[in-house]
Amino acid sequence: MKVAWAGSREAFQVSDRMAKLVANDPVFEKFSKPMLGRKELFKNTLRKAAYAWKLINDLRLTEEEAKWLRHYIDEPNYTDLHWEMFVPAIEGQGTKEQKKKWLPLAQTMQIIGTYAQTELGHGSNVQGLETTATFDRQTDEFVMHSPTLTSSKWWPGGMAKVATHAIVYARLIIDGLFHGVHGFIVQLRSLEDHSPLPGLTLGDIGMKFGHGTYNTMDNGVLRFDHVRIPRNQMLMRVSQVTKEGKYAQSDVPRQLLYGTMVSVRQTIVADASKALSRAVCIATRYSVVRRQFGSRNGGPETQVIDYKTQQSRLFPLLASAYAFRFVGEWLKSLYIDVKQRLEANDFSTLPETHACTAGLKALTTAATADGIEECRKLCGGHGYLISSGLPELFAFYVPACSYEGENVVMMLQVARFLVKTVSNLGYKQPVGTAAYLGRVTPLLQNNCAVQTAEDWLNPDAILEAFEARAARMVIGCGERLAMFENPEEGFAELSIDLVEASLAHCQLITVSVFIQKLNHEIPGNGVKRSLEVLCYVYALFLLHKHQGDFLATGYLTPKQASLANEQLRTLYSKVRPNAIAFVDSFNHMDHYLCSVLGRYDGNVYPKLYEAAWKDPLNDSDIVDGIQQYVQPILKQKLHYAKL
Numbered sequence: 001m002k003v004a005w006a007g008s009r010e011a012f013q014v015s016d017r018m019a020k021l022v023a024n025d026p027v028f029e030k031f032s033k034p035m036l037g038r039k040e041l042f043k044n045t046l047r048k049a050a051y052a053w054k055l056i057n058d059l060r061l062t063e064e065e066a067k068w069l070r071h072y073i074d075e076p077n078y079t080d081l082h083w084e085m086f087v088p089a090i091e092g093q094g095t096k097e098q099k100k101k102w103l104p105l106a107q108t109m110q111i112i113g114t115y116a117q118t119e120l121g122h123g124s125n126v127q128g129l130e131t132t133a134t135f136d137r138q139t140d141e142f143v144m145h146s147p148t149l150t151s152s153k154w155w156p157g158g159m160a161k162v163a164t165h166a167i168v169y170a171r172l173i174i175d176g177l178f179h180g181v182h183g184f185i186v187q188l189r190s191l192e193d194h195s196p197l198p199g200l201t202l203g204d205i206g207m208k209f210g211h212g213t214y215n216t217m218d219n220g221v222l223r224f225d226h227v228r229i230p231r232n233q234m235l236m237r238v239s240q241v242t243k244e245g246k247y248a249q250s251d252v253p254r255q256l257l258y259g260t261m262v263s264v265r266q267t268i269v270a271d272a273s274k275a276l277s278r279a280v281c282i283a284t285r286y287s288v289v290r291r292q293f294g295s296r297n298g299g300p301e302t303q304v305i306d307y308k309t310q311q312s313r314l315f316p317l318l319a320s321a322y323a324f325r326f327v328g329e330w331l332k333s334l335y336i337d338v339k340q341r342l343e344a345n346d347f348s349t350l351p352e353t354h355a356c357t358a359g360l361k362a363l364t365t366a367a368t369a370d371g372i373e374e375c376r377k378l379c380g381g382h383g384y385l386i387s388s389g390l391p392e393l394f395a396f397y398v399p400a401c402s403y404e405g406e407n408v409v410m411m412l413q414v415a416r417f418l419v420k421t422v423s424n425l426g427y428k429q430p431v432g433t434a435a436y437l438g439r440v441t442p443l444l445q446n447n448c449a450v451q452t453a454e455d456w457l458n459p460d461a462i463l464e465a466f467e468a469r470a471a472r473m474v475i476g477c478g479e480r481l482a483m484f485e486n487p488e489e490g491f492a493e494l495s496i497d498l499v500e501a502s503l504a505h506c507q508l509i510t511v512s513v514f515i516q517k518l519n520h521e522i523p524g525n526g527v528k529r530s531l532e533v534l535c536y537v538y539a540l541f542l543l544h545k546h547q548g549d550f551l552a553t554g555y556l557t558p559k560q561a562s563l564a565n566e567q568l569r570t571l572y573s574k575v576r577p578n579a580i581a582f583v584d585s586f587n588h589m590d591h592y593l594c595s596v597l598g599r600y601d602g603n604v605y606p607k608l609y610e611a612a613w614k615d616p617l618n619d620s621d622i623v624d625g626i627q628q629y630v631q632p633i634l635k636q637k638l639h640y641a642k643l
């Protein structure tokens with residue numbers, strides 16, 4: 001199962017080796033993080049990032065190993081932006097010459113970069129950005145400027161204190177004409193003494209949600225006061241500006257300017273299963289240790305995992321972790337394929353890839369953030385302790401619903417893709433993840449054939465139900481949209497239904513990828529049978545949760561929906577015997593989990609007790625403030641004694 005989770009034996013070995021490397025090195029200790037103030041926290045992160053870079057070089061780690069190393073260090077920092085956004089932006093949007101100049105510097109970290117797109121006034125609406133890059137023909141330069149307060153760059157990670165360079169997105173202006181938003185490589189700091197370059201105002205935007213998690217990152221604010229950069233620092237793969245000031249667009253579609261976001265959204269989907277599996281591992285192990293009620297004849301009480309209600313909240317999350325792991329793996333292969341095509345100037349699969357990355361990013365991050373919080377509740381009161389590992393994990397994870405494309409905004413992008421696909425149905429056969437929309441007639445006409453609860457243990461029945469629900473919702477939106485004279489007005493008016501249809505489409509992708517995975521790639525029959533159970537749990541849980549959609553579209557009868565639910569409950573008892581094995585297969589080490597409740601050895605209570613005594617408040621019996629503020633109250637003569 002560990003191999004199935006990791007994707008291959010080699011992938012397992014690489015991640016396992018890196019997990020152990022981090023766990024066994026005292027530099028990467030992280031239990032004390034919540035006690036540190038902001039400055040100490042930040043410095044501590046800088047120290048770890050520097051040490052990690054040394055390890056990467058000394059041990060000659062591969063790119064894959066370096067990624068896992070950074071992952072297990074488990075602290076957001078400037079290197080995330082450098083490797084996940086700055087480097088890919090140059091790779092995807094730079095010309096050959098630009099790549100030749102900038103990539104070696106970035107890949108050896110002689111420069112450190114960030115991705116400065118979002119502004120105080122605009123994040124989602126990229127075309128609404130206000131920073132300007134005005135071409136000056138006399139000097140062959142662009143003048144970068146922040147004309148308003150709302151044009152201040154706001155949020156870029158690593159920018160406040162570390163990054164020496166940034167890809168800055170700004171409106172290109174030539175001779176007073178606006179040519180849309182483009183990316184520019186801008187140096188922010190001196191490579192000698194690290195001070196901000198003249199004309200730049202740089203700072204940190206302030207503390208964020210949670211304590212020891214995202215506050216390790218220096219998210220920054222940046223303002224330009226007529227800062228000049230050479231013309232060749234505009235990323236020019238998509239469009240070019242000549243030294244005469246001529247603006248030209250190559251054959252490459254403009255959307256490639258958004259390519260870095262496609263790349264990171266793919267990574268975010270791949271990472272959702274890491275965060276969710278981490279929470280599920282903690283909650284499952286603790287649910288086996290924790291006992292409440294049900295003692296008979298003085299025997300032990302019931303393990304809380306044996307309560308049906310606990311199972312109905314926990315096991316769908318366990319199944320979702322596996323579903324997200326497999327859909328992340330699948331999306332990665334789709335992305336690798338599109339990347340190769342883009343390099344060869346084949347842009348045909350970009351719209352579908354954009355829709356998949358945007359939609360799956362929204363689906364997986366929302367479910368993961370909610371899932372982590374549910375796991376916290378599944379651990380009862382102890383889940384609220386920082387030492388459970390869950391509050392900090394939630395605080396760290398939840399911004400994924402907003403960054404890299406706010407989730408609703410992303411679902412609306414999926415909706416645009418689906419509406420376009422449907423309106424082209426007469427003359428263009430949909431392919432890939434939208435292929436089912438090419439079979440609308442049977443999907444709209446045929447109804448579900450299930451007659452017993454066992455009938456739901458059939459991948460074809462499940463797949464058809466999800467296809468029919470998505471097709472009916474998408475086609476329904478398409479028909480209603482056609483009634484509007486102005487399509488944009490119609491889109492805005494129907495946006496709630498469109499987001500729901502997009503979710504149905506994305507859930508269909510996750511379910512069908514899970515089924516596909518079972519059909520082709522599972523080593524060993526025992527593993528396959530166990531994963532089949534999780535696959536059914538995932539699909540039938542979604543069916544139960546969204547049964548309103550399935551019923552309203554008329555594909556299912558209420559009886560068939562309740563048979564699905566009956567089957568789901570039966571499946572929980574099949575998950576129970578393997579629950580611990582399922583979470584052990586994630587191969588999460590205690591260091592990574594950073595949770596007293598999720599310890600591998602189950603030794604929860606002594607360790608909880610021990611952890612409590614490490615709190616600084618327990619350094620002494622009488623702490624600072626008691627004599628000054630509490631004793632006087634205790635010793636005062638009460639005026640209101642009679643009351």
Ligand SMILES: CCCCCCCCCCCCCCC/C=C/C(=O)SCCNC(=O)CCNC(=O)[C@H](O)C(C)(C)COP(=O)(O)OP(=O)(O)OC[C@H]1O[C@@H](n2cnc3c(N)ncnc32)[C@H](O)[C@@H]1OP(=O)(O)O
Pocket residue numbers: 080081084115117118123124125126127157255256258259261262264267268271272274275278350351354400402403404405406409413416
């Ligand atoms: C325990 C472990 C857990 C680990 C979790 C962490 C993971 C670690 C990952 C790496 C670390 C990274 C840290 C995160 C740091 C965060 C960084 C950021 O947030 S950077 C900023 C991100 N900003 C956004 O995402 C902005 C969102 N907005 C947009 O993308 C666009 O403005 C828009 C798509 C919403 C609208 O675009 P616009 O041009 O205004 O309008 P249209 O809708 O008309 O689009 C035109 C046309 O283009 C197509 N399109 C849009 N986007 C893309 C794209 N990316 N690729 C391809 N095509 C695209 C769109 O569909 C339209 O097509 P058309 O055919 O014309 O209909």
Ligand SMILES: Cc1cc2nc3c(=O)[nH]c(=O)nc-3n(C[C@H](O)[C@H](O)[C@H](O)COP(=O)(O)OP(=O)(O)OC[C@H]3O[C@@H](n4cnc5c(N)ncnc54)[C@H](O)[C@@H]3O)c2cc1C
Pocket residue numbers: 081115116117118121122123124125154155156157214219399402403404405406407408409412
């Ligand atoms: C931790 C973190 C790290 C970040 N790192 C970076 C970084 O490194 N670089 C960078 O450039 N940016 C970064 N960002 C910024 C991030 O990309 C934006 O916050 C994100 O894109 C969302 O945009 P917004 O803040 O403008 O949200 P808004 O768009 O203002 O969203 C507010 C609300 O409006 C709704 N809404 C917006 N538009 C529509 C619409 N068309 N239809 C319906 N509803 C709509 C949204 O659904 C949401 O509910 C980071 C953000 C965070 C939280």
